[in-house]
Amino acid sequence: MIFEQVPVGTFQNFSYIIGDETSKRAALVDPAWEVDKLLQMCKEMGLTVSYVINTHSHHDHVGGNLQVTRRTGAKVVAHVSSPVHKDIPVKDRDTIKVGNISVEVIHTPGHCPDHICLLFGGKLLTGDTLFVGECGRTDLAGGDSSKMYDSLNRLLELDDNIEVYPGHDYGSKKSSTIGYERQNNYTLKKRTREQFIQFMKEP
Numbered sequence: 001m002i003f004e005q006v007p008v009g010t011f012q013n014f015s016y017i018i019g020d021e022t023s024k025r026a027a028l029v030d031p032a033w034e035v036d037k038l039l040q041m042c043k044e045m046g047l048t049v050s051y052v053i054n055t056h057s058h059h060d061h062v063g064g065n066l067q068v069t070r071r072t073g074a075k076v077v078a079h080v081s082s083p084v085h086k087d088i089p090v091k092d093r094d095t096i097k098v099g100n101i102s103v104e105v106i107h108t109p110g111h112c113p114d115h116i117c118l119l120f121g122g123k124l125l126t127g128d129t130l131f132v133g134e135c136g137r138t139d140l141a142g143g144d145s146s147k148m149y150d151s152l153n154r155l156l157e158l159d160d161n162i163e164v165y166p167g168h169d170y171g172s173k174k175s176s177t178i179g180y181e182r183q184n185n186y187t188l189k190k191r192t193r194e195q196f197i198q199f200m201k202e203p
């Protein structure tokens with residue numbers, strides 16, 4: 001599998017390239033910035049961009065969708081509830097096939113109602129649900145701390161060795177693991193739902 005974490009834009013965003021070495025098909029995840037750079041990287045690796053996958057509909061994750069689809073013919077994949085133009089609406093536990101790579105969708109509302117995480121090949125793309133050492137904010141439109149509580153607990157059901165790749169470079173390192181986050185992320189400390197909701201209200 002070809003996998004690239006690409007720092008882009010001015011909000012410390014990460015885009016991701018998921019490529020299948022055999023079919024040379026690829027998905028671009030959250031290509032909101034520096035589309036030229038992302039497409040050039042794909043070209044140099046001999047990859048055809050078949051899909052754009054959005055973790056959620058915030059502008060800093062979807063801003064390049066149109067440019068990518070116009071230039072590559074890629075189909076946009078997003079959660080069924082996402083307001084963005086999408087060709088392939090997905091829901092929890094759906095699978096997207098990128099060549100031979102199966103990408104599993106985990107619906108994780110809380111930061112945004114249409115948020116999805118992507119699980120494939122021992123890697124988890126967490127978008128703005130989980131960062132290294134932090135979780136996503138829930139005070140924007142559509143945010144919901146109670147739903148975030150369930151979403152984070154769902155991610156914590158995954159094995160410790162699953163690698164975590166967030167949607168922003170906000171942490172002490174650019175990626176981690178579920179085990180590392182379980183141990184070190186203060187937002188994931190054991191709390192009741194009520195405690196978590198209160199915790200998210202604190203500055």
Ligand SMILES: [Fe+2]
Binds near residue numbers: 056058128
């Ligand atoms: Fe966001």
